[in-house]
Amino acid sequence: MxxxxxxxxxxxxxxxxxxxxxxxxxxxxxxxxxxxxxxxxxxxxxxxxxxxxxxxxxxxxxxxxxxxxxxxxxxxxxxxxxxxxxxxxxxxxxxxxxxxxxxxxxxxxxxxxxxxxxxxxxxxxxxxxxxxxxxxxxxxxxxxSAFIQGSMISSLSQPHPDSRNETFSSVLSLLNEDPLPQDLPVKMASIFKNFVITYNRTYESKEEARWRLSVFVNNMVRAQKIQALDRGTAQYGVTKFSDLTEEEFRTIYLNPLLREEPGNKMKQAKSVGDLAPPEWDWRSKGAVTKVKDQGMCGSCWAFSVTGNVEGQWFLNQGTLLSLSEQELLDCDKMDKACMGGLPSNAYSAIKNLGGLETEDDYSYRGHMQACSFSAEKAKVYINDSVELSQNEQKLAAWLAKRGPISVAINAFGMQFYRHGISRPLRPLCSPWLIDHAVLLVGYGNRSDIPFWAIKNSWGTDWGEKGYYYLHRGSGACGVNTMASSAVVD
CATH class of the missing domain: 3.10.450.10 (Nuclear Transport Factor 2; Chain: A,)
Known part of the structure; x- marks a missing residue:
């Protein structure tokens, strides 16, 4: 080895x-x-x-x-x-x-x-x-998983309560209570306090708060290790997910079905035959809706697919509509709503249902409900779906000519991603372990580093205003292994 x-x-x-x-x-x-x-x-x-x-x-x-x-x-x-x-x-x-x-x-x-x-x-x-x-x-x-005995710990801070914020004050008081370790570093305590304020965290009990503090410290150590081994320009650190264990994060926000089930077989897309332009961005061309938030639900597959269909409808019909992910959670019986799903299944569901309603007509709730799809309210339909090449040059050419692409990736490091171009070592971000569906909306170069611009579904308070940038041309994190698109004639 x-x-x-x-x-x-x-x-x-x-x-x-x-x-x-x-x-x-x-x-x-x-x-x-x-x-x-x-x-x-x-x-x-x-x-x-x-x-x-x-x-x-x-x-x-x-x-x-x-x-x-x-x-x-x-x-x-x-x-x-x-x-x-x-x-x-x-x-x-x-x-x-x-x-x-x-x-x-x-x-x-x-x-x-x-x-x-x-x-x-x-x-x-x-x-x-x-x-x-x-x-x-x-x-x-x-x-x-509690480990506040690590070498990072040196001394306990003695912060001053701030009466302007109840959440802030409650955490400060907990930091000074036993049985918290007496050697918690000042810097880490300060970072955790800022996290609590920024993301308005509240915890059900003192025990829960102590546990979340230990998870937070653990995550900061992990983020530092990820940072040290990244070969791109990405910066990792505090995010809104920093008080979740790795297992909690995977269970709540990721999609294990992507690597466990084959899904519906799609036919191969025809090559566009053109060389890819040096850069492309469908956001600047009106083909991409605003960043959405899947909430505490493993519904990334639905957001990836609706984002693709939104782009296909815009390119073929000239209108950009924000489409309903909730319809897929409720009515796509091949997938498992917040427990995960596959884009290939979702395309089939849209076709069989007779289309997608808009977000306004069928709004997102973040949990499965009874299907209330109405064919009369459907504003968008698709004719088919296709699987795309795993060659990233061909993917770029297809994207520039045909629109945003649904892809699946290994989400390694994304729990702590803040900005920059991510390029983890391949063993850390193996294409064997894809667990998150997203949307390719463009590509380009920053300081001579090629990237994919990826629309995520964790809200605008994550990453670069909701976007993730991943190295292009190296098969990073399996970005090229499950690329697909709807077909709108």
Whole structure:
């Protein structure tokens, strides 16, 4: 295994979940016990990665294991749960956890591809060993992702309450209460306070606020790592998603169906045959509606498709209409509303329903309702849909001539994206792991760096006024793997 892949694994930056691109087959979790022959090699690898860098005498040893495996092509994905025993340790310079927490419950995901192992996920926390047989290990105490014991922490701030903002004051008081660590850095506390004010955050309890603070600090460390490894000009940091765990963010805002189901088969689009102009932007040509917000709903697929259809209708009929995503959430029975969907299915649903209503007539609610589509109110129809080339030069030429394109990407790093051109390392943003549908509206160059201009659906208070800029020409984040368009005659 390449040393830099091991480095990425140790940094915890490789994606937390993976699925094979073609009908993976997964077994159920085996019973707890010593690792079976099938799980032995990936379990040993995960343990080695956990212990890497630990001094002799502080390394954990393996307890009980259970796991399952998915296979596709020449790859296997192992999902493992294991108990690890840490030896007693009283030296805070080498101990990662206090001496009282010696037994850990860990979740690992290990990819075995062509005989090489890559650690995709490592998540460990203290476990209650009194559970009989460890049939269902339970975390004890704080949530397992809480980690305010990291090297980034140095001293607790003593902020002054600001009576002008109740949310601000409540968080300030929490920052000064036990059992918050007494070495929280002044800078991090200040950043968190600004985040709470900017995004008007309120939390249900003091415990929730403490937990969100720990998640926030964790996310800032992660954003710094992503920043250090990005090869573009993107800047990562505080966003409106900074108090969400990675799992919460994926569950609420992303779309796992994009990598799990094939969807309806579409015919291949005919090549436009022209060379792509040096740059193009449909926003300046009136073919793109304002940035929308999908809210706490995994409906990106619907926004990607309506954005494409809006552009196709404008180019072929001369009118730009903001179309209804809610109609697709309610009436597209092939997809799963806020649980995700596929553009190819959505095109078929639009065609079978008889068109799309406008946003004004069928407004967005961000959750599934009973279908209330009215054919009489439909303002836009489509005749068909097509799959586009994976060649980015041909995609650019097609976009410049035919309009904005629905695409799907791996959303790695987007939780913390602020501005600039993103170009993550390929193992971090694998095209195997696409999980978010968006809209290509243009392309160009900034300081000689080629980019795609991408309309997102997380509101204008994210990214560059709602837009994301991704490196063009390198297949970054799988941007070229699921490009499609409606056909309007």
């Amino acid at each position: 390449a040393p830099w892949l091991q480095l990425l694994s140790l940094l915890g930056l490789l994606p937390g979940a993976v699925a094979a691109p073609a009908q993976p087959q997964a077994a159920s979790f085996q019973a707890w016990g010593p690792p079976s022959p099938e799980l032995l090699a990936p379990t040993r690898f995960a343990l080695d990665m956990f212990n890497r860098g630990r001094a002799a005498g502080t390394r954990a040893v393996l307890g009980l294991v259970r796991g399952r495996v998915r296979r596709a092509g020449q790859g296997s994905l192992f999902s493992l749960e294991a108990t690890l025993e840490e030896p007693p340790c009283n030296d805070p310079t080498v101990c990662r956890l206090p001496a009282s927490k010696k037994t850990l419950l860990c979740s690992f995901e290990v990819l075995d591809e062509l005989g090489k192992h890559v650690l995709l996920r490592k998540d460990c926390g203290p476990v209650d060993t009194k559970v009989p047989g460890l049939g269902e290990p339970k975390a004890a105490g704080e949530p397992k």
